Each structure stands twice: as structure tokens, then as C-alpha cells.
Amino acid sequence: MNKFTEDDLKKELETKEYEYGFYTDIEADKFPVGLSEEVVIAISKKKNEPDWMTKWRLEAFKVWSEMKEPDWANVNYEKPKFQDISYYSAPVQKKKLDSLDEVDPELLKTFEKLGISIDEQKRLSNVAVDIVIDSVSVATTFKKTLNERGIIFMPISEAIQEHPELVKKYLGTIVPTTDNFYAALNSAVFSDGSFCYIPKGVTCPMELSTYFRINEGGTGQFERTLVIADKGSYVSYLEGCTAPARDENQLHAAVVELIALDDAEIKYSTVQNWFPGNKEGKGGIYNFVTKRGLCEKNAKISWTQVETGSAVTWKYPSCILKGDNSVGEFYSIAVTNNFQQADTGTKMIHLGNNTRSTIISKGVSAGKSQNSYRGLVQISPRAKNARNFSQCDSLLMGDQCGAHTFPYIECKNNSAQIEHEATTSKIGEDQLFYCNQRGIDTEKAIALIVNGFSKEVLNKLPMEFAVEAQKLLEISLEGSVG
Amino acid sequence: MLEIKNLHAGIDDKNILNGINLSINAGEVHAIMGPNGSGKSTLSSVIAGNETYEVTEGDVLLDNKSLLELAPEERAHKGIFLSFQYPVEIPGVTTTNFIKTAINEKRKANGLEDLPAKDMLKLIREKSELLEMDRKFLSRSLNEGFSGGEKKRNEIFQMAMLEPKLAILDETDSGLDIDALKVVANGVNKLRSKDNAVVVITHYQRLLDYIVPDFVHVLHNGKIVKSGGKELALELEKKGYDWLK
Ligand SMILES: Nc1ncnc2c1ncn2[C@@H]1O[C@H](COP(=O)(O)OP(=O)(O)OP(=O)(O)O)[C@@H](O)[C@H]1O
Numbered sequence: 131m132n133k134f135t136e137d138d139l140k141k142e143l144e145t146k147e148y149e150y151g152f153y154t155d156i157e158a159d160k161f162p163v164g165l166s167e168e169v170v171i172a173i174s175k176k177k178n179e180p181d182w183m184t185k186w187r188l189e190a191f192k193v194w195s196e197m198k199e200p201d202w203a204n205v206n207y208e209k210p211k212f213q214d215i216s217y218y219s220a221p222v223q224k225k226k227l228d229s230l231d232e233v234d235p236e237l238l239k240t241f242e243k244l245g246i247s248i249d250e251q252k253r254l255s256n257v258a259v260d261i262v263i264d265s266v267s268v269a270t271t272f273k274k275t276l277n278e279r280g281i282i283f284m285p286i287s288e289a290i291q292e293h294p295e296l297v298k299k300y301l302g303t304i305v306p307t308t309d310n311f312y313a314a315l316n317s318a319v320f321s322d323g324s325f326c327y328i329p330k331g332v333t334c335p336m337e338l339s340t341y342f343r344i345n346e347g348g349t350g351q352f353e354r355t356l357v358i359a360d361k362g363s364y365v366s367y368l369e370g371c372t373a374p375a376r377d378e379n380q381l382h383a384a385v386v387e388l389i390a391l392d393d394a395e396i397k398y399s400t401v402q403n404w405f406p407g408n409k410e411g412k413g414g415i416y417n418f419v420t421k422r423g424l425c426e427k428n429a430k431i432s433w434t435q436v437e438t439g440s441a442v443t444w445k446y447p448s449c450i451l452k453g454d455n456s457v458g459e460f461y462s463i464a465v466t467n468n469f470q471q472a473d474t475g476t477k478m479i480h481l482g483n484n485t486r487s488t489i490i491s492k493g494v495s496a497g498k499s500q501n502s503y504r505g506l507v508q509i510s511p512r513a514k515n516a517r518n519f520s521q522c523d524s525l526l527m528g529d530q531c532g533a534h535t536f537p538y539i540e541c542k543n544n545s546a547q548i549e550h551e552a553t554t555s556k557i558g559e560d561q562l563f564y565c566n567q568r569g570i571d572t573e574k575a576i577a578l579i580v581n582g583f584s585k586e587v588l589n590k591l592p593m594e595f596a597v598e599a600q601k602l603l604e605i606s607l608e609g610s611v612g
Numbered sequence: 613m614l615e616i617k618n619l620h621a622g623i624d625d626k627n628i629l630n631g632i633n634l635s636i637n638a639g640e641v642h643a644i645m646g647p648n649g650s651g652k653s654t655l656s657s658v659i660a661g662n663e664t665y666e667v668t669e670g671d672v673l674l675d676n677k678s679l680l681e682l683a684p685e686e687r688a689h690k691g692i693f694l695s696f697q698y699p700v701e702i703p704g705v706t707t708t709n710f711i712k713t714a715i716n717e718k719r720k721a722n723g724l725e726d727l728p729a730k731d732m733l734k735l736i737r738e739k740s741e742l743l744e745m746d747r748k749f750l751s752r753s754l755n756e757g758f759s760g761g762e763k764k765r766n767e768i769f770q771m772a773m774l775e776p777k778l779a780i781l782d783e784t785d786s787g788l789d790i791d792a793l794k795v796v797a798n799g800v801n802k803l804r805s806k807d808n809a810v811v812v813i814t815h816y817q818r819l820l821d822y823i824v825p826d827f828v829h830v831l832h833n834g835k836i837v838k839s840g841g842k843e844l845a846l847e848l849e850k851k852g853y854d855w856l857k
């Protein structure tokens with residue numbers, strides 16, 4: 131565990147408030163609701179896509195039309211009505227922007243409220259930001275610095291135009307269109323997302339980051355992210371999400387594919403704060419996400435996620451450890467409150483020799499929420515000396531919530547070493563009184579205890595994210611006592 | 613400063629405190645002694661506002677204002693501090709982070725801004741030196757895996773940081789080795805002033821050699837059965853409690 135240094139303390143003391151309950155008034159160009167081949171073609175056309183892309187989408191649509199929505203997850207919700215959703219919503223503001231001065235001031239204000247300043251400040255803090263608001267990337271910053279190193283970081287819609295060979299080569303190779311219901315849907319209608327390519331041997335000099343935000347009512351958001359780390363390269367990628375409060379359920383079905391070639395490393399961090407619905411369980415985002423990464427020889431992929439939002443979450447960032455000596459990591463904090471339901475975890479597929487994986491999952495449940503960890507560790511017959519360590523800790527608040535763990539282990543090679551630890555605890559009255567006696571009220575005390583509980587995962591986040599994530603945990607547990 | 617009037621308190625149907633009267637003035641040190649189970653810790657918990665116990669009669673006043681309606685954190689903000697007989701562990705929360713939060717919450721309640729990081733660090737340095745505390749404890753999870761004595765020293769460190777008006781030390785001496793006892797007692801003495809008061813709960817005279825009380829009270833069956841000066845503690849050490857029952 132990291133030592134709490136004086137610098138950390140200073141940083142922590144600088145934390146600022148964080149609030150998301152607002153709605154920006156930007157004109158949106160929205161498709162009529164419903165999904166059909168015509169809509170898929172229209173999306174593709176709108177984005178000026180080459181034929182191969184349109185075909186790819188149509189194939190996905192066909193596959194999807196024949197698929198059934200899965201129901202094995204430990205969640206209950208009213209299934210989205212796929213014909214009532216609009217599959218495209220872009221802020222009206224078509225022309226390409228060269229500088230921030232050209233961006234709609236309303237939009238800039240939104241970014242400011244989100245705490246993302248796309249200005250010099252971010253350069254100082256070494257963050258390049260790509261923002262997907264509703265469905266279209268509006269501004270990508272620091273392209274130049276990245277360009278100099280040959281790093282490509284742009285909306286995927288642009289990458290399809292400018293780097294078709296890369297997109298064509300990798301898109302859908304890790305998460306095929308046939309993978310699952312939501313991945314198929316995403317493949318057919320994805321509106322935008324981020325594309326990132328790090329050339330051989332290059333260490334990306336800054337954290338790359340994307341902010342996803344659902345603004346428009348009655349729309350679905352389907353981002354597609356593709357990150358390719360070529361041999362011996364390194365990148366740390368951050369993804370943040372927010373959505374304003376609405377009392378209808380909104381659908382979010384993203385696909386993220388990571389490719390770490392030989393000796394490369396990808397660190398992918400997510401702070402997910404989609405609207406969780408209100409206290410009565412009305413509204414909120416349905417978050418059905420497919421995230422998967424492939425590791426070639428000696429490569430490493432590390433997923434870190436802080437999941438506090440969404441009404442229903444269904445998400446299993448996974449690693450295919452194909453190359454010998456490759457490493458997969460999954461660090462997760464999932465907080466559920468009120469009526470939220472989360473079914474999240476990971477899959478570690480060990481194919482190569484000496485592959486290693488680590489899973490640290492922390493679930494915090496409050497209110498009437500249900501929080502499930504679902505994880506699969508699979509060791510293939512030809513994976514010699516594979517190792518896995520899994521630790522799943524649950525923290526319960528009150529007696530109306532639930533925490534569940536579903537660890538699956540499929541081991542087909544007996545040289546493997548697999549360890550699994552699980553704990554369940556409750557916040558003790560004596561702990562709360564102790565904090566109270568020191569002047570810390572119960573709400574704050576819970577935040578403190580939850581932060582402590584989640585520390586191993588929080589420590590994995592880049593510093594500027596860790597502070598925000600801590601605040602977020604605090605906010606999402608507000609009103610969880612009493 | 614603190615006035616306890618005919619205090620009755622208990623849990624479920626069980627009476628634990630049966631009419632306690634005690635008056636503590638600023639600048640004083642009071643020792644409370646008494647056999648196991650006589651109600652010493654319960655009394656401290658009730659003063660600190662632990663809702664496990666129900667007050668059935670009487671009152672507790674701080675500076676002439678009743679504390680009974682206040683939440684424990686509000687009492688803390690008014691300057692009540694309890695050094696726990698059994699300090700709890702909070703995994704993952706460093707001592708530094710914990711005390712920083714405590715201090716800033718207290719400041720906020722009293723209309724002050726957060727203490728700037730620089731000052732916080734200075735204060736932490738100063739107080740940990742006062743208690744000859746190894747700085748590595750500051751970055752460890754609060755009380756987690758601390759030895760009994762280390763936990764007690766940490767309690768007094770927190771007291772030093774918070775500078776309470778009224779500090780209640782519940783068996784702070786138990787678990788401390790002889791050298792540590794001196795250090796901790798010395799720390800407490802340094803924090804004493806004409807504006808604050810200390811209540812020391814202990815079974816042993818030894819601590820009172822270092823923190824010299826103005827008054828000694830004997831608690832038995834939830835009542836103060838005898839009060840006296842510091843000589844009373846010596847007498848108890850010799851004779852035990854039987855003669856008072
Ligand atoms: N939460 C509780 N539930 C039930 N009984 C309790 C509780 N707290 C205290 N008591 C009882 O009240 C009595 C007084 O306990 P208390 O802890 O105040 O004693 P004490 O004087 O501090 O003893 P010691 O010297 O052993 O620390 C004991 O009989 C104890 O068992």
C-alpha cells in the first residue's frame with residue numbers, strides 16, 4: 131500500500147466540490163426514435179463512412195436482430211424498448227473545429243462545470259482530453275504534442291476516415307460483433323468514441339482521457355473505444371462519465387477494445403458516475419458495457435474502475451492473456467445505494483505460459499441496492515504456471531441491501547496457482563461512535579471508512595482521478611444512513 | 613465547567629449509573645477510580661454522547677448548557693474528548709487522514725476554514741514529537757495492528773491535536789509500559805492549562821504520580837461513594853475497595 135506522504139496530504143487538502151446536477155442547453159440534432167437497417171445506414175452516412183464500415187455495421191445489426199437480451203445477470207429491470215430510443219444525437223455544430231475559440235460557449239461552460247478545463251491548465255497536469263458529449267467528440271486537445279511522437283488520439287469517427295487501415299485491422303477483433311447482445315447493438319449503431327494508437331516503443335507522455343456525457347433525453351449512447359499499444363509502448367487512459375438527472379431510464383451500451391502487443395502496457399481507468407436514478411429507484415442509466423483487452427507476449431493490461439453511478443450496471447472488463455508472461459489486473463470499487471443494481475467483475479483468460487492475473491474487487495452496498503461480483507478465472511490446458519490472485523471484499527450498510535459473489539474458476543492445467551479470498555463486513559457502531567466522538571459526523575465517517583475500505587483500488591488511480599473518485603464515493607453514499 | 617447532576621443511565625432495562633453528581637472546574641484534574649463494572653466507562657460514554665445508553669434522569673452541563681440533546685460530534689466540537697479504553701481500528705484510513713478530518717470538521721463547526729496543509733503538517737510534527745511518537749504510525753491505518761500501548765499513545769496524540777476543553781482518559785495507562793507512561797503523562801501535563809480540565813479513569817496509583825489529581829472519586833455500583841484529595845488514591849492502593857462498599 132502506498133505511503134501517505136506529505137504531498138498527498140497537500141493534494142488532498144486542495145480538493146474541491148464536485149457537482150453534476152445540471153443540464154446544458156445545446157441544440158441537438160437528434161434522429162427519430164427506432165432502429166432498422168435504414169437507421170444504421172443513416173448513421174453511417176451521416177458520418178460519411180466508407181463502405182466497409184457501413185457493411186460492418188449492417189452485419190452487426192443483422193446479428194443483433196437475431197439475438198436475445200441476456201438475463202443471467204443478478205439484476206432486475208424493465209428491458210429497454212429498443213424502438214423507443216433515438217440512436218443518434220449530436221450537438222448541432224457540424225463543422226470541424228481547429229481551436230477552442232470556435233467551440234460553443236455553452237459547451238465550454240459545461241466542460242467547466244464538469245471540472246474539465248481543456249486549456250493550458252490541463253497541459254500542466256498532463257492530461258489530453260477527448261470529449262464525447264452525447265454522441266460526437268467535440269474537441270480533442272493536445273493533438274500536436276501527441277503527433278510529434280506519432281501517437282494517434284482522436285474520435286473514432288475521424289480515425290475511420292484518417293487511419294482506416296488501423297481501424298479495419300483491429301476493430302471487432304477483441305469484441306466481435308457476435309460477442310453478445312449489447313456488443314452487437316453497439317457495433318451496429320455506435321456513434322463515436324475514442325481511438326488511440328501508441329507506436330512502437332513510445333511511452334505516452336501524458337494521461338489520455340475521454341469524458342462521456344449523456345445530455346439529450348430519450349437517446350442511447352453507444353461509444354466505441356479502441357486502444358492499440360504497439361510493441362514496447364505504454365499508455366495510461368482515463369475515462370469519466372456523467373449524465374444529468376432524468377426520470378426516464380437511458381441506455382448506455384459501450385464497447386472498449388484494448389490491444390497490448392508484445393511488451394506493451396495499457397492502464398485503463400474509469401470513473402463511472404452516470405445518473406443512478408432517484409431515491410425511489412426511478413430513472414437512471416442502464417449501463418451495459420463490454421470491455422476486453424488482449425495481451426501479447428510480456429504485455430500488461432490493468433483495468434481500474436470506480437463505479438458509483440447507473441441504475442443497472444452490467445460490466446466485466448476482461449483480459450485475454452494470450453502471450454507468454456503477460457499480466458492482467460482488475461481493480462474495482464462498485465458502490466450501490468438506494469435501488470441501484472450492479473453485476474460487475476472480470477474475466478481473466480489465461481492462454482499463455484507464466485501468465486499472471488490479479489483481481490481486487492471492493493463492493494459497497496447501501497440502501498436497498500444489490501451488488502454482485504461475478505468473476506471468471508480460466509486457465510487453458512496449454513497455459514503452464516499460470517497464477518491468479520483474487521480478493522473480493524464486500525462492505526454492507528444497513529440490512530436491506532445485498533452483496534453477492536459469484537467466482538468461477540475453470541482450471542485445465544494443474545501447474546496453475548489460484549488463490550481466492552473473500553470477506554464481508556459491516557460498518558460497526560463502535561467505529562461510527564469513535565469517529566463521532568472525534569467530531570466527524572456519521573455521513574462523513576462512512577465516507578472515511580468506505581474510502582479506507584477502497585484504498586487498495588483508489589491507490590491504483592492516477593492522482594488527479596483518485597481525489598475526484600474519493601469525493602464521488604462520498605457523494606454517492608449521501609443519505610445512506612438513518 | 614462540567615456539571616453532572618443526579619445522572620441516571622442504563623441500557624435496556626439495566627441501570628448502570630444511579631445518580632451521579634460531579635462538578636469539574638477549569639484547570640482541575642479529577643481521578644475516577646472504582647472496581648470493574650462500577651460504571652466508569654459508561655459514565656464517559658454518556659458524557660461523550662454514546663446513544664447506546666439511555667439517560668433516564670438528571671443532566672450533564674458544559675458551561676451551564678445541557679449536553680444531552682447534542683449529538684456526539686457536536687459535543688466533540690464543543691471540546692469534549694474521550695480517550696477510549698478500547699480504541700477501534702479503521703482499516704485503510706491513515707492516522708494522518710483521520711486526525712486531519714477530525715480537526716477540519718471541528719473547525720468547520722466553529723466557523724473556521726480548513727487548516728492549511730502547511731500548518732496541519734507543522735502541528736502533526738509538533739504533537740507527534742511531544743508524544744515521542746514514531747512518525748511511521750501516522751501513515752499506518754488507524755489503530756490497525758497497533759499494540760495496546762501504541763493505541764493508547766495514539767489516543768493522546770489525537771487529544772494533543774484537538775486540544776479539548778474537557779478530556780476524559782479512560783484507562784489510558786493500561787497497556788503502556790513504564791517509559792511510555794511517563795511520556796504520555798508528560799504529554800497530558802503539557803497540555804493542561806487553566807482553561808481546560810482532565811478526568812483520569814484508572815485502577816492504579818502509578819499514573820497519578822505523574823498526572824497529579826486535585827480530586828479523587830470512587831465509583832461503585834454507578835454512584836460516587838467517596839471523594840477526596842490525591843491521598844485517597846494512596847489509601848485505595850493500600851486498602852482496596854471493600855471498606856467503601
Ligand atoms: N453495552 C452494554 N451492554 C450491556 N451491559 C453493559 C454495556 N455497557 C456496560 N454494561 C454493563 O454496565 C456495567 C458497567 O460497565 P463499565 O464498562 O462502565 O464498567 P467500568 O467501571 O468501566 O469497568 P472496568 O474497570 O472493567 O473498565 C457492567 O456491568 C457492564 O457489563
Ligand SMILES: [Mg+2]
Pocket residue numbers: 652653654697782
Ligand atoms: Mg471501563
